[in-house]
Amino acid sequence: MEIEDGSGVQDLQPRTSLGAPSDKSTMVGLDDELIQILEWLERDSLLLDTLSIVGMAGIGKTTFARKVYDHQRIQMTFHIRVWVTVSQNYNERKIVLDLLDSMKKLTDEMHKETSELKHVLYQNLKGWRYLIIMDDIWDMEVWNDIRCLFPDDKKRSRIMLTTRLETVAVHVNPRALHHMRFLNDDESWNLLCEKVFGATINDDESWNLLCKKVFGEDCCPRELNQIGTKIAKNCRGLPLAIVLIGGLLSKSTKTQSYWEYVVKNLSSVITSNDDQCKRIMDLSYDNLPPHLKVCFLYMGIFPEDYEILVSKLVKLWIAEGFIEPVTRKSLEDVAEEYLLNLVERSLILVSKKSSKGKTKTCKIHDLLHQLCAREARKESFFHVTDMSLNGLPTDISMSHVTDKNLQSLPTNFISLRRVSIHPNTETNCVHAKSLQPSTVRSVLNFDPMLHLSVEFLKSRLLRVLDVNSFDFPTESFEFLKLVNLRYLACVSGAREFPSSLYKLRNLQTLILHGTESSFHLPLEIWRMPQLRHAHLEKVNLPDPPKAGVEEEHCLTILEDLQTLSNVINFRCAEDILRRIPNLKKLGILYVDVRVDWSDYYLNNLARLQNLETLKCLFDVPYPPFLQNLTFPTSLKKLTLRGCFLPWKDITIIGSLPNLQVLKLKRNAFNGLVWETKEEQFLQLTFLLLEKNNLKYWKADHIHFPKLQHLILHNCRRLIEVPRGIGDIPTLQKIELYYCSDSLVTSAKNIYEEQCDLGNEVLQVRIVEMTHDE
Structure with a gap:
């Protein structure tokens, strides 16, 4: 369990009793994982079984497996231990020979057919308790071919594999996977110290003793310690990176300036100084299909x-x-x-x-x-730059490129396809040069301080434009010439888009944030049949024109539109919903409503038969029309806020056959008592209750048969979590944030009861109110 009161956090986790390893591990970190694997290998199951160690390149799968293989407990448990490295270039005969060689059963006279060698291997394993470790498997066909080589004599034999591919691990045994985790900061620092200095560091005293050994002094500059911990942290917990940088630092001058250089250029320092690292990483990339x-x-x-x-x-x-x-x-x-x-x-x-x-x-x-x-860089796939456009091909600053002279441009100019602008903390530039080459396909800006001008848009081939802001011209809109644009994400200080927006006829995604209180899209938004996703913030979406009013505004069905989110005061009139029949995600915010509520037709939501996610938020007092609200049966996720619905109406939601996630935010429901009914919420896995006046919640485990995650946030009047909630067999986590003392106590009691019943899955997290709240 985790308890936070402003000064700290405490986790209530399942109470397990794992013994300590029989001998001291020389591996830095991962001792808990080692114990778990040893216990799995030694358990009482008589049948031959397999376990896969899964993780990214360089995370230490082979090192970890070797530690298991050499462990004293394993040596005492298994009569035969066999290690074989498979790798990408799979050869069945070589694997068989390597297995026999590892068992010391390979002789110079063994020039036999592969089938005979298989028989020799099988006979040498039969009747013994054996452990086979197959390192670095890339293809599930390897397992299909060699599985028959290992006899199952009910001797508690085990096979352990290491792989980067979870699909391989699942194919071998979906019930026994161990995902390698990254090292934490302390483990990373200790591993780095072991590689640099030949010893681990646990405290200041150990650091001072080490410095005396390495530098002949009582201590070295404290800055070196601080930089070293930063280097270790910046390796992001990857043992390969730590080992490689540790080897480099151990051979170099141990000065503050050099270590500072390393911490600033860590990834490039590693890859430029170690070909092995490149080979290890490149294997994963080379194995990918195009x-x-x-x-x-x-x-x-x-x-x-x-x-x-x-x-x-x-x-x-x-x-x-x-x-x-x-x-x-x-x-x-x-x-x-x-x-x-x-x-x-x-x-x-x-x-x-x-x-x-x-x-x-x-x-x-x-x-x-x-x-x-x-x-x-090798393939000219994209170019990364900063706001000064440093690092781009030198001739992109040409002032004008036309279709006529495109063929005569240098190759590196023509290859400029994608430009990504990253923040640069070392430059004081405030304006970017123009990006003018007509070959640019994509521009993505990740620098929040950079304000790009629309004047740089000269490429009619542009597909992706993801920027923070635009300076929209008052009359002409240069970007509307971008007929190939498929993705547009921007923030605008303008009040409206031009009516010629529909000329972006290939636009699939529109992500638009307005800075003004009221930003208006034109009617022509409804004439963009390629549109798939529209994410709008502080943006008013107009009602579509009715069919037949004008010939040019004939009814357009946006069949591909899947997402329409954060729309202000959206009307669910039948003629509007007919234009978006395949909508999967809808987000609506109602604010400052000054007309008759019935004009919004929310009961028509049930007509959206493909809708899977609905967010409906009200920043208005007591919307009266929400009584008897209905929802489409296809709904999987529902978020409500400010509806002030009576708790008796929640049966409408509970009866939704496919609902998996329910978030009831501030004042979604109103009332002191919620009595859950049977045969409700049959598929619900996630439930959030936030900031309401609920006092009594009556429920049992039969009411939420598939619930996995319960969050109670600011439920300050609720007296207790129903005791039966703890008996839900699928429940994994209960979280409480700023709730009443009695509610916290009830959650702790549920946790203790489940622990006593042997439930090792349930976790409880509690963030308590401070005294002044």
Whole structure:
């Protein structure tokens, strides 16, 4: 359990009793993981079983497996221990020979057929308790071919594999996967010290003793210690990076200036000084199919350590044309499959998950980011610059490029396809030069201080434009000539877009944030049939013109529109909803409503039969028309705020057959008592209750049979969490933020009861109110 009162956090985690290892581990960190693996290998199951160690390149899978293999407990448990390295170039005969060689059963006379060698191997394993470690497997066919070589004599034999590919691990045994974690800051620092100085550092006294040994002094400059911890931290917990930089530092002059240089240029220092690191990282990239290579390389267009919003990444991939259409699947679904494939290959790291359990944000490790940047330069895939446009090909500053003279331009000029502008803390530039070459396809700006002018838009081939702000001309709109634009994300200080917006006929994604209190889109937004996603902030979306009023405004069906979010005072009239029949995500904010509420027709929401996510927020007092509100049965996620609905009406929501996530934010419901009914919320996995006047919540485990995650936020009148909630078999986490003392006590009691019943899954997190709240 985790308790926070402003001064600290405490976790209530499952109470387990793992014994200490029988001998002292020389590996820095991961001792807990080592114990878990040893216990799995030694458990009582008589049948032959397999376990896979999964993780990205350089995370220490082989080192960890070797530690297991050499452990004294393993040597005492298994009669035979066999190690074989498989790698990418799979050769069945070589694997068999390597297995026999590891067992000391290979002789010079063994010039036999592969089938005979297999028989020899099988016979030498039969009747013994053995441990086979197969290191670095890349293909599930390897397992299919060699599985029959290992007899199952019910001797508690085990096979352990290491792989970068989760798909391989799942194929071998989906129930036994161990994902290698990154080292924490302390473990990273200790590993670095071991590689640089030959000893670990646990405290100031150890540091001083080490300095005396290394430098012949009682201590060295404290700055070196501080820089060293920063170097270790900047390795992002990857053992390969720490070991390589540690080896480099151990051979170099131990001066503050050099260490400062290293900490500022860590990734490039590692890759430029170690060919082995390049080879290890490149293997993962080289193994990718072409359609995943471009998606992975694109990750380098984001700044280092940037937390990438998956929904944005997917839209960018689609706009760039990376996603191959698949029958009966949307481009977004295919893109998410690509992302999952890269995650399973340990190339992309999941940072946060959404309430629906999907990947919400992701990152790539700095060394993989460096790989992307290196390959991108090689292939002219994209160019990274800062606000001064440093680092771009030297001849991009040509003042004018036309279709006629395009063929005569230098090759490096023509290859300028994508430009990514990153922040540069070392420059004082406040304006960017113009980007004028007509070959630019994409411009992405990640510098919040950079204010780009619309004048740089000279490329009619531009597909992606992601910038912070524009200086819109008052009359002419240069960017409307960008007929190939598929993705536009910007902040605007203007009051309205021009009516010629529809000329961006290929636009798929529009992300628009207005700075004025009222920003208006033109009616022509409804004449853009390619539009797939519209994310609008402080933007008013007009009602579409009615069919037949004018010939040019004939009814246009936006069949591809999937997302329409943060729309102000959206009217759900039937003629409007008919134009967006395939909408999957809708977000509405009602503010300053001055007309008859019935004009908004919210009961028509049920007509959106493909709607999966709905957010409906009210910043108005007591909207009376919400009584008897209905929702489409396709709904999977629902967020409400400010509706002031009576708790008896929640049965309408509870009866939704596909609802998985429910977020009831500030005053979504009003009343002191919520009595949950049976046969409700049958698919619900996530429930948030926030800032309401609820006092008594009557519920049992049968009411939320699939609930996994419960969050109570600012529920200061609620007396207790229903005791039966703890008995829900799927429940994994309860979180309380700034709730009443009695509610906190009830959550703690549930946790203790579940621990006593042997429930090792449930976690409880509590952030308590401070005394002045």
